Amino acid sequence: MKYYSLNKKAPNVTFDEAVIRGIAPDKGLYFPEEIPKLPTTFWDTIEELSKEEIACMAMKPFVGDTIDDDSLKEIVTDVLSFDFPIVEMEDQVATLELFHGPTMAFKDVGARFMARCLGHFLEQRNQTEEVTVLVATSGDTGGAVARGFYKVLGIKVVILYPSGKVSDIQEKQLTTLGENITAFEVDGTFDDCQAMVKQAFLDKDITDIRQLTSANSINVARWLPQLLYYLFAYKELKKKGKPLVFSVPSGNFGNICAGMMAHRMGMPVQQFVAAVNSNTTIPRFMQSGVYAPTETVPTISNAMDVSDPSNFVRVLRLFENNLGTLSRKLTSYSYCDNATRATVRDIYENYQYIVDPHGAVGYLGLMDYLKDHPDAYGVFLETAHPVKFLPVIEPIVGKYQELPDQVKNLVNKGGITQKIANYDELKGYFTLLNPS
Ligand SMILES: *Cc1c(COP(=O)(O)O)cnc(C)c1O
Numbered sequence: 407m408k409y410y411s412l413n414k415k416a417p418n419v420t421f422d423e424a425v426i427r428g429i430a431p432d433k434g435l436y437f438p439e440e441i442p443k444l445p446t447t448f449w450d451t452i453e454e455l456s457k458e459e460i461a462c463m464a465m466k467p468f469v470g471d472t473i474d475d476d477s478l479k480e481i482v483t484d485v486l487s488f489d490f491p492i493v494e495m496e497d498q499v500a501t502l503e504l505f506h507g508p509t510m511a512f513k514d515v516g517a518r519f520m521a522r523c524l525g526h527f528l529e530q531r532n533q534t535e536e537v538t539v540l541v542a543t544s545g546d547t548g549g550a551v552a553r554g555f556y557k558v559l560g561i562k563v564v565i566l567y568p569s570g571k572v573s574d575i576q577e578k579q580l581t582t583l584g585e586n587i588t589a590f591e592v593d594g595t596f597d598d599c600q601a602m603v604k605q606a607f608l609d610k611d612i613t614d615i616r617q618l619t620s621a622n623s624i625n626v627a628r629w630l631p632q633l634l635y636y637l638f639a640y641k642e643l644k645k646k647g648k649p650l651v652f653s654v655p656s657g658n659f660g661n662i663c664a665g666m667m668a669h670r671m672g673m674p675v676q677q678f679v680a681a682v683n684s685n686t687t688i689p690r691f692m693q694s695g696v697y698a699p700t701e702t703v704p705t706i707s708n709a710m711d712v713s714d715p716s717n718f719v720r721v722l723r724l725f726e727n728n729l730g731t732l733s734r735k736l737t738s739y740s741y742c743d744n745a746t747r748a749t750v751r752d753i754y755e756n757y758q759y760i761v762d763p764h765g766a767v768g769y770l771g772l773m774d775y776l777k778d779h780p781d782a783y784g785v786f787l788e789t790a791h792p793v794k795f796l797p798v799i800e801p802i803v804g805k806y807q808e809l810p811d812q813v814k815n816l817v818n819k820g821g822i823t824q825k826i827a828n829y830d831e832l833k834g835y836f837t838l839l840n841p842s
Contacts (some may be wrong), residue, residue: 407470409436409626412719422472422527425520425627426537428620429607435716436626437723441670442467449672452641457490458483460637464671468630469523477526485518485631490638492785495757498648499772501765501788502639508553509579510791510812511546511709512635512661516628517554521561523627524619528560538836539563540606541621542599544657545572545709546790549579551621552587563621565589566599566832569825571708575794575813581821590835593827596711597702602829612836623660624716632664633671639785640673648783649676653772655764655789656680656738657710659688659717666724666735676782680738681771683707683746688718689738695729706743706798707763709790739771746770747802750792754803762792762799 408418413434419427424436448455448463455463461482462475469478488506495501507514528537539561541551548565555563565580569591572580580589592599603620606612623629636652643650652675654662662680669675680688683705691697699714725732741749749766753759761769768786776784792799793806793813800806809817826832 407442407467408439410439411435412437412723420472421469421626422523425523425625426527426617426619428618428625433604433608435624435719437720438468441667441724444672452637453644455641457486457634457638460641461486461631461634464634464637464668465631468626473523473526481519481522481526485515485522486634490635492639492642493759495753495759498783499776500643500783500785501759501761501769502635502785503788504635505762505788505791507550508812509546509549510794510810511550512632512787512789513546513550513628514554515631515634516623516660517547517550517621519631520621520625520627521551521554521558524561525558535560535617537561537617537619539621540566540603540618542566542596542603543572543580544568544596544711545576546794547622547709548572548589549576552580552583552589555621556583556587557585561586563587564835566592566602568596568599569593571596571704571711573708573794573797575796575816577823578816578819578821581823582816582819584822589821589823590832591823591825593825595702595704597713600716602832605829606832606836609833612833616836622716623658629660629664629717629720630667632661633668635661635787636665636668636673636675640668643783643785646783649781650674651677651679651772651775651779651782651784653679653681653768653775653784653786655707655710655768655771655787656682656688657685657712657715659715659721661787661789663717663721663724666721669735670724675735676779677775678736679771679775680736681767681786682738682740683710683767684740684742685711685713686740687713688715689740692729692733692736692738705763706746706795707767709764710767737771737775739774741767741770747798750799751802760792760799760803761788762790762795764789765792
């Protein structure tokens with residue numbers, strides 16, 4: 407299996423090279439040359455397979471022979487060492503909880519998978535030169551990446567996050583590790599952070615002296631393993647015998663795009679719902695066919711504050727860049743913060759279940775879709791633990807009595823961060839302060 411650049415002006419590469427580079431030299435996103443179909447026996451027997459077996463079979467075609475079977479098994483076993491429970495709210499509505507990893511964000515799986523793959527490739531190559539993972543975060547990416555790569559040999563991690571726009575716990579998750587992890591607090595928005603990352607990748611003064619790679623979901627090793635969530639859900643829900651609908655709270659559209667990949671690999675799904683906040687580029691696009699990002703709007707579901715979602719080109723590619731074909735599998739709705747807050751309250755009152763603001767947006771999308779499709783079985787993805795958003799959650803559901811272990815020890819820790827205001831300061835860090 408090889409990967410080509412969606413800009414089509416770069417050579418095709420194997421999985422390991424796509425992971426090390428992150429983005430193609432022509433600045434295109436890598437995309438698999440073909441979409442592997444999993445065999446009928448896989449779908450027929452999925453309920454008997456362990457999550458590690460599912461993961462090995464599903465990821466093997468993507469990694470090809472860049473990772474031997476034993477190492478792949480070791481990697482996925484390590485990456486998937488926590489639960490992915492389905493919690494049923496009522497008859498045909500459930501949530502898939504993706505927050506049981508070390509940073510309580512669904513991004514843990516992608517970040518851990520990428521870290522272990524990259525570690526594996528560097529070891530194989532006996533690489534003595536350091537690789538720098540440069541990443542922008544709107545909230546959860548940074549924490550998951552920092553934890554995933556913490557103390558991985560040969561890798562340095564640099565994280566950019568928008569000042570004042572991530573939650574306290576999210577900020578601590580980025581800034582308290584130290585060691586090979588450096589966090590920069592950027593005076594700007596997430597889109598500003600992402601723009602700086604893109605500029606650094608294009609900057610020869612930096613790339614001549616440092617091997618940079620990205621750990622945003624543009625990296626195939628972060629993007630693709632997310633398809634496993636959908637397979638795990640299918641394994642549990644197949645017996646219901648109903649058409650499945652997934653509602654995915656979406657920002658950069660990596661998660662939902664991975665779900666769509668699982669579908670193209672043979673998994674039956676009736677519809678995907680991309681639920682977004684007040685950053686409405688995609689629902690507007692689905693209506694009009696015009697892709698017109700606007701300024702990013704800050705919301706209480708901050709990890710989805712993205713107006714120009716980088717993975718949407720992959721979504722389009724999965725459907726031959728045909729809006730008609732795409733709309734038969736993708737519906738997109740947007741919700742404002744008031745609706746999100748009201749939903750956190752409703753779900754708490756009706757089910758004594760606490761959703762985080764992102765999950766609440768997902769739930770709203772699911773409800774809107776199910777109104778017209780009462781026969782479907784709906785799953786909304788709960789992408790982060792609500793405890794990471796206390797200022798939103800506590801006024802609605804009251805004070806948390808007991809914090810989960812993952813955050814307990816963060817609360818009193820002081821973080822280390824460096825403030826930067828513009829690209830030149832970031833460049834200075836790479837070229838002046840830390841010459842390699
Ligand atoms: C990153 C994130 C999202 C958005 O996921 P994408 O793959 O970027 O669409 C949603 N919810 C939470 C909690 C996140 O951290």
